Amino acid sequence: MVGTVIGTYDGRCGWAHHVAVNPEWQGAGVGVALMRELENRLRARGCATINLTVKRTNAQVQGFYERLGFDPRDVICMQKCL
Numbered sequence: 745m746v747g748t749v750i751g752t753y754d755g756r757c758g759w760a761h762h763v764a765v766n767p768e769w770q771g772a773g774v775g776v777a778l779m780r781e782l783e784n785r786l787r788a789r790g791c792a793t794i795n796l797t798v799k800r801t802n803a804q805v806q807g808f809y810e811r812l813g814f815d816p817r818d819v820i821c822m823q824k825c826l
Contacts, residue, residue, distance in 0.1 A: 758786040
């Protein structure tokens with residue numbers, strides 16, 4: 745497997761979940777292609793915004809998404825363990 749992305753749309757906004765690229769393929773444009781395809785599919789469904797979550801400690805991926813036009817937001821992520 746080279747890469748994968750799972751996207752969802754709730755009728756208001758889109759989300760990119762579980763974006764991953766095999767380390768051997770990172771830097772080859774796979775992640776960009778996956779994100780562009782997800783954006784195109786969401787846009788075709790009328791989605792105007794796409795969100796994603798990134799751990800603060802993952803500086804490498806933060807830079808990747810910033811280069812794709814994503815801006816950091818001041819939000820709180822909440823989680824419940826089951």
